[in-house]
Amino acid sequence: MTESLLISILVFMIISSVVALFTDELISAIIAIGALGFGGSIAYLIMGAPDLAITQIVVEVVSLVLLIRVTIGVGLRLTAGCCSKTRTAVAGAVVLLTSFVFAFSLRLFPAFGDAVMGRVQYAPSIFYIEYGLHSTGASNLVTAILLDFRAYDTLGEATVIFTAVLGGIALLRKRGRNISAGDEVSRGDTA
Amino acid sequence: MLYTLTSVLFLVGLFGLLTQRNIIKIIISVSIIESAVNLFLVLVGYRKEGLAPIITRHTSHGKIMELSVDPFPQAMVVTSIVIGLSVMALMIAIALRLYHIYGTYNIDEIKKKQEEEKT
Amino acid sequence: MKDRSLIAVIISRWVSPFIFLYGVHLIAYGHLSPGGGFPGGVVLACSFILALLARGKLAALKRMPYVFAKKLDASGAFIFLLTAFAGLIFARVFFLNFLNQIFPGQELRLFSAGTVMINNFAIGIKICASIFLVILFISALRVGKDTEMKTMEED
Numbered sequence: 001m002t003e004s005l006l007i008s009i010l011v012f013m014i015i016s017s018v019v020a021l022f023t024d025e026l027i028s029a030i031i032a033i034g035a036l037g038f039g040g041s042i043a044y045l046i047m048g049a050p051d052l053a054i055t056q057i058v059v060e061v062v063s064l065v066l067l068i069r070v071t072i073g074v075g076l077r078l079t080a081g082c083c084s085k086t087r088t089a090v091a092g093a094v095v096l097l098t099s100f101v102f103a104f105s106l107r108l109f110p111a112f113g114d115a116v117m118g119r120v121q122y123a124p125s126i127f128y129i130e131y132g133l134h135s136t137g138a139s140n141l142v143t144a145i146l147l148d149f150r151a152y153d154t155l156g157e158a159t160v161i162f163t164a165v166l167g168g169i170a171l172l173r174k175r176g177r178n179i180s181a182g183d184e185v186s187r188g189d190t191a
Numbered sequence: 192m193l194y195t196l197t198s199v200l201f202l203v204g205l206f207g208l209l210t211q212r213n214i215i216k217i218i219i220s221v222s223i224i225e226s227a228v229n230l231f232l233v234l235v236g237y238r239k240e241g242l243a244p245i246i247t248r249h250t251s252h253g254k255i256m257e258l259s260v261d262p263f264p265q266a267m268v269v270t271s272i273v274i275g276l277s278v279m280a281l282m283i284a285i286a287l288r289l290y291h292i293y294g295t296y297n298i299d300e301i302k303k304k305q306e307e308e309k310t
Numbered sequence: 311m312k313d314r315s316l317i318a319v320i321i322s323r324w325v326s327p328f329i330f331l332y333g334v335h336l337i338a339y340g341h342l343s344p345g346g347g348f349p350g351g352v353v354l355a356c357s358f359i360l361a362l363l364a365r366g367k368l369a370a371l372k373r374m375p376y377v378f379a380k381k382l383d384a385s386g387a388f389i390f391l392l393t394a395f396a397g398l399i400f401a402r403v404f405f406l407n408f409l410n411q412i413f414p415g416q417e418l419r420l421f422s423a424g425t426v427m428i429n430n431f432a433i434g435i436k437i438c439a440s441i442f443l444v445i446l447f448i449s450a451l452r453v454g455k456d457t458e459m460k461t462m463e464e465d
Binding site: 061062066133135139140143155158 | 336341342345346352353356363386387390391394405415417422424425437443444445450
């Protein structure tokens with residue numbers, strides 16, 4: 001039951017991603033990517049991950065706002081068509097090669113519904129499930145892992161977000177914009 | 192079957208990343224690849240008839256130990272989704288800056304304008 | 311930008327406190343139910359982004375001034391590091407949950423998990439401030455037909 005439901009949701013996501021890539025209008029591409037994100041949220045909910053479903057749905061809304069903000073003033077239709085033939089051929093070859101790699105490596109995984117943590121002896125997840133509530137007091141085991149057992153990862157993640165925000169602000173700052181827009185020589189040099 | 196479908200989603204994103212010439216389309220392809228990888232990681236930890244890894248009054252600790260989904264990939268994917276949002280914001284900042292300088296989102300036209308400026 | 315829709319303005323004014331409250335709930339009950347610092351922080355940011363989109367930059371900056379957002383971003387990271395170093399000082403292990411060992415609260419209650427709740431609030435504050443800052447900066451630029459962009463008067 002869950003398997004067929006997940007398969008139908010994944011087919012929906014693949015169709016919406018193909019629509020997002022090969023449509024001519026930017027706005028419909030962005031709406032299709034929103035459909036992909038919300039489908040992913042439902043898939044997480046079916047797979048028993050409500051934390052991920054909440055996070056995905058909220059993040060998808062914010063990224064839709066960002067993408068629409070970028071494209072709202074530009075002409076909606078793309079000017080140039082798609083790519084040249086050689087580029088498509090090269091891309092097709094790369095995709096074919098990667099698909100062979102996937103086909104070889106996916107045979108090593110257990111069948112669907114057979115968690116990897118049951119296969120591995122002394123898997124960390126078994127320890128986390130067994131002692132998570134007792135040693136941290138948090139009954140949501142995902143939060144217990146995120147903020148207690150593996151808090152170092154969260155610290156590094158906060159650093160990554162800080163750096164990304166810093167980079168975005170430095171790119172869009174008033175002073176940096178004015179220098180590069182007014183000075184004709186620096187434009188050629190930086191490129 | 193499900194693993195194959197997630198890898199197909201990844202390959203669609205990869206094809207778009209290699210062929211598209213519009214910066215917004217490239218950002219969209221990156222986000223497709225991201226969601227494919229996240230789905231695959233959560234799928235690896237799924238157990239049949241699994242429960243969400245949250246202990247409440249109705250699901251006792253012993254039942255969770257028997258039936259719970261793997262919580263470890265979920266914890267990693269939560270950070271991955273939020274990092275994806277901030278990386279997308281950074282990419283959009285770069286795209287806006289390029290649009291501000293060259294007046295287009297198309298990479299070929301940007302290259303053409305650069306060549307014109309050099310000569 | 312004067313022709314804002316009256317319906318959007320009034321509905322956003324009524325709805326955004328509830329969105330804020332939902333974000334606080336997600337963060338505070340993050341260790342008992344689905345939620346936590348990451349989605350809660352983004353929901354908190356959404357309540358300010360709604361004001362930004364519906365009522366303009368000035369209304370959003372009145373609720374969350376630019377300098378205050380920067381300080382909030384830094385202080386979230388600082389609180390997170392502070393609890394980590396408190397574990398180092400009180401229990402000699404970095405990031406140890408020392409509060410849960412000293413005061414083990416009753417399980418499945420709000421005050422039960424020690425430093426997990428403090429860390430949740432720190433992460434939530436940090437994510438909220440940084441996402442609000444990014445969207446503020448991106449939406450301060452208007453992409454028009456002419457490539458002229460209006461700048462933001464912030465410094």
